[in-house]
Amino acid sequence: TMITNKLLRAIIMGPPGSGKGTISERIVKDFPMKHLSSGDLLRAQMANQTAAGIAAKKFIEDGQLVPDDVMVELIGNELGGIASQSWLLDGFPRTVPQAEALIEKEPIDTVLHLDVPFEIIIERTMKRRVHLGSGRVYHLEFNPPKVEGKDDVTGQPLIQRDDDKPETVKARLETYQRQTQPVLDFFSDRGVLSVFKGSYSNEIWPKVHKFLATKMKPLQYTDYGTS
Template sequence: MVVPPLLRAVIMGPPGSGKGTISARIIKHFGMKHLSSGDLLRDNMQKKTEVGILAKSYIDQGRLIPDDIMTRLMLNELKGLDQYNWLLDGFPRTVAQAEALDKECQIDTVIDLDVPFETIKCRLTARWIHPASGRVYNLEFSPPKVQIFEELRLQIHRW
């Protein structure tokens, strides 16, 4: 029996370009594992891991998380996916991250989403994150349930 080669893919694009939405369709259709750098960071911050605490300190200062921290976090997660097809979302973001990834594995496919700025602006202005759960909603096509919506509405009103 011949075992088919594993697929290694990356999806790239600015915030609001649809990476998460398209990734969900790809992983469902092709049976791939999805590794989102944003989801992984949020999970580590919520669990208050060493990396999560460090990442939060950068975010709270309005700074980008250094390449070595993001690279270490993502490559460590990829070790657990070595037997699976996978799709990376949000990593790599810099040349240094791409070079580090390239040293560890061969990427077969890169999907680069090219979305007009006005479309991204509309999507991001309709995006809300529920602070208590970290869930991301879009008021136009993926609105929160009424109770959560009321919490968001009150937060917006106070702002």
């Protein structure tokens, strides 16, 4: 394939805890793209107690989806602000109506599906810690912070997400199966879906990098090993 300078509009999908945040951080380090995570955006809105944040809170804590109209509006506004750049959408769309609303406004070039088995997800989310301000994600063993409980870059405290309790994670997985899996078919039918199957981010990462490098010129390749 010929690599052009055209902007790339990409989506990263996968079940809760599949590594969307982890792989996205790696992508934006090696490719000139902007990462936009719907979950990070909602958590920031909740922390700031905005109207959208207050409306979203009860859905998130129950492992349910925030209503489509709220999400379409929120993400539409954000995408407007980064229209001149290549971007990577993480966590949106996650219903077919959201996908339909998105493709009406934005041509989607590629959708990366992280196909990670559900069994390993509960443990991962229990040991996850996040930095609210940036969305940077850690894991007590897989990717521990340099200083316990502190973000590597800012030194600010790390938190545990309210929706990472095992019973909420189970609800999120069910929500994913029921409402988000159909979105995979939606993009597959449109010929833009690429599947990356694996249990570990380090195993998936080199394949994602190689694939994206056929679409846009990488800045570099960061090697994290393969196990």
